[in-house]
Amino acid sequence: MIDFISDLLSGGVGFSTGVLDTRKIDSNIRLLRKKEWFKKIYENNQYYSLLIGNREVRAYLQSNFRVKRMIRNEKSQAKFLLLLNKKSKI
Numbered sequence: 001m002i003d004f005i006s007d008l009l010s011g012g013v014g015f016s017t018g019v020l021d022t023r024k025i026d027s028n029i030r031l032l033r034k035k036e037w038f039k040k041i042y043e044n045n046q047y048y049s050l051l052i053g054n055r056e057v058r059a060y061l062q063s064n065f066r067v068k069r070m071i072r073n074e075k076s077q078a079k080f081l082l083l084l085n086k087k088s089k090i
Helices: 003-010 024-032 036-043 045-053 054-062 064-072 074-088
Strands: none
Touching: 024 036, 024 054, 024 064, 036 045, 036 074, 045 054, 045 074, 054 064, 054 074, 064 074
16 A cells, blocks of 8 residues: 555556656565566567657556556456557557
């Protein structure tokens, strides 16, 4: 719950201040890399470039609430993969 409130205050949920917190994003990516499903994404060159350079994907990963939900919930993982696929086609 504290992560959700923190994300809300920092602009991670519902609205955005436009500023990305690189340390927070990198920390969340390190957490996700411990999961096998995310390792496959991280090792895919097409997705890796989105994780590193796409502003919308990085803003999504900035949210501790979303990242923790992805770790626990397959539906959230699928939603993130849909975002990556959508962004990779642009």
